[in-house]
Ligand SMILES: *[C@@H]1O[C@H](CO)[C@@H](O)[C@H](O)[C@H]1NC(C)=O
Ligand SMILES: *[C@@H]1O[C@H](CO)[C@@H](O)[C@H](O)[C@H]1NC(C)=O
Ligand SMILES: *[C@@H]1O[C@H](CO)[C@@H](O)[C@H](O)[C@H]1NC(C)=O
C-alpha cells in the first residue's frame with residue numbers, strides 16, 4: 001500500500017524555518033527531494049511497517065519505527081515506491097475489451113488500461129510525505145490520502161503519522177483522512193473501525209469522496225472465495241499460500257476472480273475481494289454501525305458524481321429483462337417481492353431514453369458503444385445502492401449527532417466515477433466549461449475544510465455559502481456548466497429509504 005501525505009501549503013502567514021531535505025525520525029534518517037517549481041519537498045516510499053512478505057503475508061502489519069537509529073547516513077527517499085500487485089474482477093475483462101475497441105477516442109483511458117498490466121510489489125507498505133519547502137507555520141494541518149486497501153495497514157499508517165508527522169512540520173492533532181472510491185470506502189471503514197473509536201484521535205476530519213460501499217460478503221461466499229483461491233494455487237492450507245511466490249499468488253487470485261464470477265458469487269460492478277464484517281475490526285455492516293452511532297465523531301465532507309454506476313454496469317445489456325438477472329447475481333437472497341418493490345421505485349418507463357443532457361464523454365460513449373437505455377437504468381440502480389444512498393445515510397446520521405457534514409453533488413466534468421479528481425489533484429486545471437475557475441475553487445473548498453473544518457473559510461470566489469447538511473439536507477450542487485447552487489439533497493428519496501431498509505440483505 002502506498003499512502004500520500006500532503007501538508008496544506010497555502011496558508012499565508014509569515015515564512016518560518018524551511019524544512020531541510022533530510023529528516024531524522026529517531027529510528028531512521030531519510031533524504032527527500034525538493035522540487036523548486038512546486039515548492040515542495042517529497043519523501044518517497046517511507047516504510048511504515050515491515051514488508052508484508054513471506055510469513056508476514058496477510059498478517060497484522062508489524063511496526064518498524066522502534067529501536068535505535070540505522071546509523072548516521074540518511075537513506076534516499078527520492079524515488080516513488082511500487083504499488084501493491086493488482087488483479088481485476090472477472091466482469092472487467094469485457095469492459096476492457098469494449099474500451100480497447102474505442103481506445104483511439106480516449107488516449108488517456110488507453111494509457112490507464114495499459115498501467116493495470118503493471119505488476120507492483122508486495123513490499124508496498126510505504127508512505128510518501130510531501131511538505132512545503134517554505135512552510136507558513138511549523139505546525140501545519142495534515143492530509144492523509146487513503147486509497148482502497150487493507151484496513152489494518154491504514155490504521156498503522158495513521159499511528160505512524162501521529163508519532164512522526166511533527167518532525168516534518170505537521171500537527172498530529174489536525175489530521176484529515178481523504179479518499180475517493182475504494183479509498184472513500186476506506187475512510188468510512190476507518191470511521192467505524194472497532195465500533196468507531198477504541199483508539200480514536202488518529203484523525204480529526206474525514207473526506208469521503210464517492211465512497212464505494214459494495215457488498216460485505218457473508219461467510220459462505222468468503223469461504224468459497226478462499227476455496228477457489230486455494231484450488232487455483234494448488235494449495236490446501238494457508239501456510240502453502242503464504243509460501244507462494246508473489247507472481248504465482250497474483251495469478252491464483254486472478255483465477256479466483258474468474259472462478260467466483262463464473263460461479264455467480266459476485267455480480268457485475270463488485271470488486272469481490274473487499275472489506276467484510278469480521279466481528280473484530282469491522283463489527284457490523286456500515287449501515288448498522290452508523291444507525292447505532294458507532295462511528296468516529298469528526299466533521300465529514302462527502303461527495304459523489306452523477307453517473308457513478310455507468311462504468312460498473314454491463315454495457316452490453318439491451319433488454320429490461322436482463323437487469324434483474326444481472327442484479328440477482330450481485331445480490332444473492334433477493335426474491336420476487338424485492339424486485340417488485342425495486343422496479344416500482346425504478347420503473348422502466350422512467351429510463352426509456354439514453355440521457356440527453358449528459359457530459360460530452362458520456363454522449364460519446366453512448367454513441368460509440370451503442371449503449372441502450374437499459375444500461376442507464378441498471379446503472380442508476382447500482383449507483384444509488386453502492387454510492388449515492390450511502391452518502392445520504394452517513395450525512396443525515398452524522399447531522400443527527402450534531403456533527404458538521406458538508407455534502408456536494410458534483411455534476412461537472414466527465415460526470416463519471418472519479419469526475420472530481422482532475423479538479424482537485426492535478427497540477428494543471430481541468431478543462432471544460434469554467435473548468436479552471438472551478439478547479440481553483442474546488443481546491444479552496446477542500447483545503448479550507450482541512451485547515452478550518454469548514455469549506456467556507458478560505459473560499460469565496462463563487463460567493464456561495466456551503467451550508468452544513470443539518471439545515472434541511474442541503475448540498476452544494478455543481479452543474480455541468482460549473483454553476484454552483486445550494487439544493488435539497490436529491491438522494492433524500494424513497495429509493496434510498498428502500499436501500500437502507502434492505503441493507504442487511506444487500507450487505508452494505
Ligand atoms: C517539478 O514539478 C513539475 C510539475 O509537476 C514538473 O514538471 C518538474 O519536472 C518537476 N521537477 C523536478 C526536478 O522533478
Ligand atoms: C543517495 O543519492 C545520492 C545522490 O543521488 C547518491 O550520491 C548516494 O549514493 C545515494 N545513497 C544511497 C545509499 O543509495
Ligand atoms: C453482459 O450482458 C450480456 C447480455 O446479457 C451477457 O451475455 C454477458 O455475459 C454479460 N457480461 C458479463 C461480464 O456479465
Ligand SMILES: *[C@@H]1O[C@H](CO)[C@@H](O)[C@H](O)[C@H]1NC(C)=O
Nearest residue numbers: 245246247248249250251252
Ligand atoms: C501467470 O499467468 C500468465 C498468463 O496466464 C502466464 O503467462 C504466467 O506464466 C503466469 N505466471 C506464473 C508465475 O504462474
Ligand SMILES: *[C@@H]1O[C@H](CO)[C@@H](O)[C@H](O)[C@H]1NC(C)=O
Nearest residue numbers: 333334335336337338502505
Ligand atoms: C422475500 O425476502 C424478504 C426479505 O428477505 C422476506 O421478508 C420475504 O419473506 C421474502 N418473500 C418470499 C415470498 O420469500
